Amino acid sequence: MGPEAAHARHIDAASIAAITSLYREILPPGGAILDLLSGWVSHLPPEIPYSRVVGVGTNACELAENPFLDEWRVQDLNSNPCLPFATAEFDGAALCVSIQHLTRPCEVIREVGRVLKPGAPLIVTFSNCCLPTRAIA
Numbered sequence: 001m002g003p004e005a006a007h008a009r010h011i012d013a014a015s016i017a018a019i020t021s022l023y024r025e026i027l028p029p030g031g032a033i034l035d036l037l038s039g040w041v042s043h044l045p046p047e048i049p050y051s052r053v054v055g056v057g058t059n060a061c062e063l064a065e066n067p068f069l070d071e072w073r074v075q076d077l078n079s080n081p082c083l084p085f086a087t088a089e090f091d092g093a094a095l096c097v098s099i100q101h102l103t104r105p106c107e108v109i110r111e112v113g114r115v116l117k118p119g120a121p122l123i124v125t126f127s128n129c130c131l132p133t134r135a136i137a
Helices: 013-026 061-064 106-114
Strands: 030-036 053-057 071-074 092-097 122-125
Touching: 013 030, 013 092, 053 061, 061 071, 061 092, 092 106, 106 122
Parallel strands: 030 053, 030 092, 053 071, 092 122
Antiparallel strands: none
16 A cells, blocks of 8 residues: 555544444454454454454554554465465454455455355445555556
8 A cells, every 4th residue: 555545544434433333243252353454443343352353454564553453464465365374263354445456356255265264254345435556447
């Protein structure tokens, strides 16, 4: 992500509240959560304890600043959609307003299915935001 996008909020406060509410409703408390295309902030509900939150993103500085992440990996999923996790390792996953930046979304989603436990949710949210430097088509 380019410097113009660093620490920017790409959705408004109402959207953030709606996403946090959705996560509160669907992601299992106490579960291991995978935050895909993560950055400096996740929209997880702060009052819910998770056993582990792992972020995968492209900006090490942003990932290091994210207070929700217990651990993180720098990985460009467009270059390498294979996730460095065991099969059935996570209880839930989130891909927040970033799927439009994936050049191989089907491969990434297939990999997410592999690392999620059977029946575990994947929440994909969308916005109308477009970062011209990240546009893929």
